[in-house]
Amino acid sequence: MTDHHESAATACACLPAWPALTAVIEGTVHPVVSAPAHTPASALYLARCTGCGAAYTGPWKRLNTSSRAA
Ligand SMILES: [Zn+2]
Numbered sequence: 001m002t003d004h005h006e007s008a009a010t011a012c013a014c015l016p017a018w019p020a021l022t023a024v025i026e027g028t029v030h031p032v033v034s035a036p037a038h039t040p041a042s043a044l045y046l047a048r049c050t051g052c053g054a055a056y057t058g059p060w061k062r063l064n065t066s067s068r069a070a
Pocket of ligand 1: 012051
């Protein structure tokens, strides 16, 4: 049943893929977006798809790093 690929990219089950990403940084969930290059945060933490929970292994960056309160 499971369709296993050797691709380095983790499969996202959503359509379209990766509708939104979040990363848990020090126990707090932060919204993140894909980035052209790795950031210090993306090198340390793993982002996940908000839809299916697939791990996003590509580079990403945090949104609004300065704002803490909602
Ligand atoms: Zn997904």
